[in-house]
Amino acid sequence: MASVVRGVYHIEVYRALCKACGLCTAWCPQAVLEPDAEGYPLAPGLANCINCKLCERHCPDFAIEVSLAAVEKRA
C-alpha cells in the first residue's frame, strides 16, 4: 500500500485567474482550504495536504497549483 505524505507541499493561488467560486475548497478531502473574506482560498490546513490535486483538477480557471515545497539545501 502506498504511503501518504503530508507537510511537504506548497499551494499557490493565482488571484488574477481565481474567481472565488469555492470549488477547490469544496473538493478538498483534507479540509486544507478555507475562503478568506472575499472568497479566495487560503490554506490554513496546509500541513494536512496529501497532494491529491482534486483542487487543481476541479478549478475551472487553472488558478490553483499544488507542488512540492522548496527544500532548503543543507551543506
Ligand code: SF4
Ligand atoms: S491537493 Fe488535495 S489535499 Fe491538497 S489542498 Fe488540494 S484537494 Fe486538498
Ligand code: SF4
Ligand atoms: S476553484 Fe479555482 S477559481 Fe474557484 S476558488 Fe478555487 S482557485 Fe479560485
